[in-house]
Amino acid sequence: MIVSPSILNADYLNLERDIKQLERAGADAIHIDIMDGRFVQNITWGPPTVSAIRKVTNLPLEVHLMIDKPEYNIKHYLEAGADIIIIHQESTIFLRKNLQAIKQAKVQAGVALKLETPVETIVHCLDLIDVVLLITCDEGFGGQVFHPQALYKISQIVKLREMRHLNFSIEVDGGIGIETGKQCKEAGAGRLVAGSFVFNHRKKNEAIQALKSL
């Protein structure tokens, strides 16, 4: 299992320290939630922070863009050094065009779906997608409850992947801990994002290793 801790629950005045801890604890990537206060209520960071993080870690940076009209901003996150850029299906009418822009830069492209958004809404783009990110909570904040209705969506996307002979990854994000991570794995997820579970744990390495070995 690939584990990508979210730094939404990190100490923002000590991001470098927390990221180094995640590195030592065996994180496979760093998940960075970008929120603009419009697409979601919360506001976090922008390209300068991603660029600063790029300088202190070699771990892949997975940038989850929770912003309206990402077409205006994708190039800034490419320049900032993102390795995976995930855009929301609900945030743009130019989904294919945006994914193409990411792929052209030789960066992995992902699409995220809010809990209520059906998987059918991305079937026309599956050929361009490296990662499908299924949001498993009410997006925008860390530490929220996992919604089991997302498990059905995982199995639906697994079926679509088989039918189309594709090999994109399926990642889940929101309320992931041991039990929910296990359920998602059984449904077919191969990547887990975990924020509060890792940051609230006394030992980040134990939390990450427990998720990795699910």
Ligand SMILES: O=C(CO)[C@@H](O)[C@H](O)COP(=O)(O)O
């Ligand atoms: O995208 C988001 C929230 O919208 C996440 O990446 C959260 O940071 C996950 O946090 P936990 O639910 O694991 O605490």
Ligand SMILES: [Co+2]
């Ligand atoms: Co996220």
